[in-house]
Amino acid sequence: MSRIDGLDYLKGLGCILMVPAHTVLINTDDVGTYYIYTIAHFFTCVFFATSGVTTIFQAGSRPKSYLFSYFMILFFVGLTFTSVFSPLWLFDFRVEIIQVIMLGSILLLGMNALFKQRWGWYFVVAMAIFGVKAASDKWFPEWRGAGVLLPHADYVPWILKEEGVPYVVTGFPLFPWLYLFPLGVFCFFTPLKWIYCVGGIMLAAALGMYYQYGANDFPEKWNMSIEHFFTITFITCASFIVIRTVPLEKLPFHKIAVFWGQSSLTYLYVHLIVINLAGILLAVVGSKDIPFAQYIWYVVSFIGTYFAMNWLTGVRESKWMQKESSWLILLLVVFAMPVLAYINPQLKLVVSVSGLIMGLFMAHNYKAIKDFPSLKRLLSKSLETKSKPV
Secondary structure: OOHHHHHHHHHHHHHHHHHHHHOOOOOOOOHHHHHHHHHHHHHHHHHHHHHHHHHHHHHOOOOHHHHHHHHHHHHHHOHHHHHHHOOOOOOOOOOOHHHHHHHHHHHHHHHHHHHOOOHHHHHHHHHHHHHHHHHHHHHOOOOOHHHOOOOOOOOOOHHHOOOOOOOOOOOOOHHHHOOHHHHHHHHHHOOHHHHHHHHHHHHHHHHHHHHHHOOOOOOOOOOOOHHHHHHHHHHHHHHHHHHHHOOHHHOOOHHHHHHHHHOHHHHHHHHHHHHHHHHHHHHHOOHHHOOOHHHHHHHHHHHHHHHHHHHHHOOOOOOHHHOHHHHHHHHHHHHHHHHHHHHOHHHHHHHHHHHHHHHHHHHHOHHHHHHOHHHHHHHHHHHHHHHOOO
16 A cells, blocks of 8 residues: 555545534434534544645655645635635634645645654644643633634634524634644654554543543534544544555545545535535425434435546546636635625625535646646746756
């Protein structure tokens, strides 16, 4: 098994678990679906951790100035995904998964230049990033960094949310979620004995918190609880141990996981479309009256996503999207949409749906970005500088 295959597998496993994580619980009294829904949310960590490792590989073959520009373009493309959940993002910005991945990748470009292959320092930085969040909770809890650096002040912890109160989604605040990027690099490159050691400590700590305080704070994802931190750090360590020691063909769902992992950006948009269409269909036929409706929703969403992803791979990329000007026009539209929703709040749903469709179109064509003339010039300039005699 090549290392890249292992990374794609982990991304694909995260894609598979996105289906139960992003459906709405029809019946919260159903213990089985409740635990499936809750456990699936822990595996967001694999996207961030594997993206960090991919960045290290890219940094070995591409100039950092080129990669920085590439990541920033994708950061703005990811605003389409932000629009889905926060139609007014321009006025109340909340960092979503694509932005975190791009900023985490940029962070690792700097760390790679500073630390090279001293993998222990990546672990130190990872723990320090979470330490900033823990320190802020203790010593300056009211400063939230506009909800970008730290969770929004209007966030109500999961366990304290009263019935009937709207659930506030804060996005992924950079502290602590950035910690998973250097952690993933550490888990992939350092000797396995250290991964076993860290994973064992985190598992013991999580179990200790469970026996001491119960399970209530473990799902606390947005304003990450210490219990959640211990759990996803353990999951990250265990996941990398698996892909480094177990042959790919022996892992469950390896074919579909690798396929979805290779197209994870497109998958982010596709699965949301399919899940919502399946949910609307179930609602029309009276989902609450159907036995096992939640499981039917899962199955329909998996099947729909599978066929949609297979179909999309056969769709040719747009020649129009090979032009930088085309991307600029679409991004201007993305920036205009929250303004329209602010002027007319009734357009929020239109903004969300438009962001989803535009994002899918851009994700399907994102490979054209690397061939932008400006990026090619930047790459050529960097290579010329390297080739000049000292």
